[in-house]
Amino acid sequence: MSKHVVAAVAEIPAGGRKLVSVQGRPIVIFNLEGDFFGLMNRCPHQGADLCAGEVMPLISADQPGDYQVTRAGEIIRCPWHGWEFDIRTGQSWCDPARVRTRRYPVEVAPGAALVRGPYVAETVPVAVEQDYVVVEI
Numbered sequence: 001m002s003k004h005v006v007a008a009v010a011e012i013p014a015g016g017r018k019l020v021s022v023q024g025r026p027i028v029i030f031n032l033e034g035d036f037f038g039l040m041n042r043c044p045h046q047g048a049d050l051c052a053g054e055v056m057p058l059i060s061a062d063q064p065g066d067y068q069v070t071r072a073g074e075i076i077r078c079p080w081h082g083w084e085f086d087i088r089t090g091q092s093w094c095d096p097a098r099v100r101t102r103r104y105p106v107e108v109a110p111g112a113a114l115v116r117g118p119y120v121a122e123t124v125p126v127a128v129e130q131d132y133v134v135v136e137i
Contacts, residue, residue, distance in 0.1 A: 004022050004023075006018075006022065006027075007020065007029065009108055012029060012031040012036070013031060014031050014033050014034060015032075015033075015055070015073055016031050017029060017031070017055070019049075019051045022104075025040065026040070026041035026042065026049075026051075027039065027040060027041060027104055028040075028041045028050055030076075030087045032073060032087060032088070033073075035088075036107070036108060037103070037106055038103065038104035038106040039085065039087065039090050039101050039102065039104070040101050040102035040103075040104070042101065043078040043080065043083055043101065044092070044099055044100070044101055045078065045080075045081055045083050045099070046080060048078050048080040048081070049079070050076050050078060050079075050101065052079045053076045053078050053079045054076070054077045055073050055074075055075070055076055055087070056073070056075050056076075056084075057069045057070060057072040057074070058074065058075050074086065074087050075087065075093065083099075085100070085101050089103060090102060090103035
């Protein structure tokens with residue numbers, strides 16, 4: 001599995017989102033108070049762009065008229081038919097046993113670590129001696 005830099009942290013403020021493309025896959029990145037999550041930008045119901053959906057809290061009820069509002073800003077609602085998905089897991093609230101949108105692991109990495117990277121290019125010393133280029137092997 002390869003890693004790809006998609007944005008600077010400052011580009012996605014808390015509560016914000018950004019649509020990116022990684023190897024042809026549309027992925028929407030969400031910032032939930034400093035925690036970043038990535039979901040496939042397609043609703044599994046009929047393919048709507050989730051990035052165009054409304055981010056909202058989870059609303060549940062034990063009985064009619066008795067509503068609890070929790071998890072503010074952690075649910076994305078499909079803009080076409082209102083299917084709701086947990087931003088943290090991709091799990092559907094419409095049919096949790098069978099439906100989910102694909103989740104992608106997201107991490108924040110310091111810039112210095114990215115510059116260093118996991119790979120080191122092989123280098124050879126080069127010197128110029130009286131108009132000749134000499135490569136040391």
